[in-house]
Amino acid sequence: MANLSPGPLNLPPKRPDVRDALLQAASELIIERDTLEVALTDVAQRASVNSALIQYYFGNKDGFLLALLERDIGDAVRRMRILLASDGSALDKLTTHLSGLARAYHRVPYLNRLLRLISNAAEEEVFGELVRRLVDPMCSFYREVIAQGVAAGEFRQVDPVFLYFTVVGACDQLFSNRRLFNQLAAGGRTTDAALREFTDYLVKLVFDGIKMRA
Template structure:
């Protein structure tokens, strides 16, 4: 729904403030007063635009991941090698988590609340699983990957893609990594792709094939 410029700006500022707070803190625990202070707007506007804080967070999730779902559906329609589509899909998930490291935790939190669980499932999780299954089915039908349960692939891939960003305190305390930069994101994407696809790809004789994926030049951290 379109409105005047001031209302659009205020709505966007509230969403951006919530995203910035969760990214800065590495936590989804933020309050309305903190969102208001960060956005320099009155907290009453949250209720006006979104109905509640949960409504704001739901819109934030659907805005971030809704765009990713559309891009994934467009990817499925492209005339590309099916394995290349899977690579781009996994790389895309990691990029979303890199830009919005709070998003998967926020989704899990919303599934604990009846008011938001159904909305998140219908807007994000169900379309993601369906399109992901389509990518796998295409690759399996062409004999490029071995059979795999799409449901298990869903959890394996999403878990692997998210864990580096979820575990940032471990990176700091155990490995001395202060922040996840673009180089680390690329190296992590390379590793996830190699591990996942090496277990799936088959050669012309029907055996498992090894694969080395390079998404970009990497250098030691």
């Protein structure tokens, strides 16, 4: 009797440009529609590829969203590590970081919503790994920069976890609520102008809280 079991699928090799195009398409649609509930068929259509490739590259929707989160936060984590190893003062490092963080949330305002969605659905072991790879590095950055600033007499001792929730929460609330901000803000400020003003405000707010007073 002939062997009727299916043979190996003749799948093309995975290409980074297709993977990146799918992630970028998802990011654009989430921002445009202001929701994480974006159909995978719409993502594939925006990326001009077959929707079956999402399963091929990411396994399922959960894997796809996790890859998007890793892409968006992973870049920030790499920049923090480079900044931490630089020769600047704690004041300079924190200023650079806060400016970059505000720009990151301006560019991808869904970051916290995506992190919460994945975290709430994850089992404990997966959640712990997610925190270790994507959240702990930021808290560690704050811990080391604060320690450097305290040693140099620039900063007083503050809790790095509280600092994390303060700055991330501020960025998330402003840029994920753009419609509300546009309604409340006087003068019809553009998003670029608001980004500059908010960055200056955030830096001053944080430094007023942690700088050593004479």
